[in-house]
Amino acid sequence: MHSVLADEFRSRIASGRWPEGERAPSEAVLCREFGLSRGPVRQALSTLRAEGLIVGGRGRPPLVRRNAVRHAASALGSFTAWAIASGHTPGQRTVEQSRRRADVEAAERLQVSLGDPVVTVRRVRYLDGEPVMFENQHFAWDLGRLVMDFDPDSGSLNSYLAACGADLYASTHEIDAVAASADEAADLDVLEGSPLLRVSRTTVDSVGAVVEYADDLYVPGLTAITFENRLFGPQTREGTTP
């Protein structure tokens, strides 16, 4: 219910039914309109507040925010889903899909023993035909087994894994910047040494075990990672926009 409400509110803002800069309906009004108690209405509104679409309150009139971030998609996890949600056409070219024995880095980041089997997938990712990201994914064998049966040129590995019922619970991201190596530069069509945005991701399952890690290299300017940050309140929401 509350997520249905949130979608409804978002579309009302997008359609101009709730004009930007004007007052938004109060919680009480929305409760009456939908015949719901405050719980789900508050939950939906807090999502929109976290997204920065509604501001004010606590005595102040609630306002639909001017100049809100648009198309702040959520997941850094799925390139394909993000690209489609942003209205672009995703593509990929697979550089490597292999089963190998864990080296020191893989053993440490996946928390497996040296020499345990791991699966690596390396792909250049395209947006509307233009290379925007170099993706280096590494899977522990439980997931890797499934990944070896996947055609990496067919699109979203994430939806494939989700369809397999894989247990992907949460990701930790660390962002920094690196200079492009000669190989990366060639694949991404930039100059060697030019700055790339590196997103290092570690994904765990619902019992906290590491199941995947990745180092994704984004070409700056073509894509950017964005997120909202409520000051004096921990509500946040992140996303990426082309």
Added chain:
Amino acid sequence: MHSVLADEFRSRIASGRWPEGERAPSEAVLCREFGLSRGPVRQALSTLRAEGLIVGGRGRPPLVRRNAVRHAASALGSFTAWAIASGHTPGQRTVEQSRRRADVEAAERLQVSLGDPVVTVRRVRYLDGEPVMFENQHFAWDLGRLVMDFDPDSGSLNSYLAACGADLYASTHEIDAVAASADEAADLDVLEGSPLLRVSRTTVDSVGAVVEYADDLYVPGLTAITFENRLFGPQTREGTTP
């Protein structure tokens, strides 16, 4: 109450009273222990879940997560507060503090008219004596008036503004990578052209008007921006770690 609870839970994990990888108490148990209803207990737990400190649930036993991110401080907004929270000593050297007329970029990003007064503060920021960030902040005049009375070498501009009662409501961040210019390279003690992490921030007040924008350039390796991302659920939390 719920924030007090969240702090209590965090310290129990930090102290080992709730050992990592073991079962965490269920909501029902915590309700009994603290004599509270489910509301505040759930609110506190959802914060820890968003931080990745607790995983599982929905039938599965709740677990204290192994290898949780540590010191995932919240605000990209205040360098000083973040540095201190991370156990480091912040410092700064002011390069510029000026009142000027808005150029095209400032007018657009602050949504003021060309030529309106704006205040610029540019500072090199240090962590334990080492330069880690080049900060370029720009304020609309309402806030800028206050900023001109601030000694930028004294530390946190944010706490100064907060003490003045400034209305800072939410920030939007956009992250990409750029090559260091000669000036920036010299100030940050890196080579010209080496990659820097650029965080572009826009801060609005509680009625949605832009009050500040900033372009902060971080030296990679010394600091990194991190955040958690619950898959199949929009709960997130971001932070930065040295």
Added chain:
DNA sequence: CAGTGGTCTAGACCACTGA
């Protein structure tokens, strides 16, 4: 099966804001 978290209801009191 009992236990888990996810969700919803229908009340309540508070601090704060704007008129």
Added chain:
DNA sequence: CAGTGGTCTAGACCACTGC
């Protein structure tokens, strides 16, 4: 002052999990 969101209570039903 009336209206706002922030918070808490004390119930309830559900889908899912592990035993």
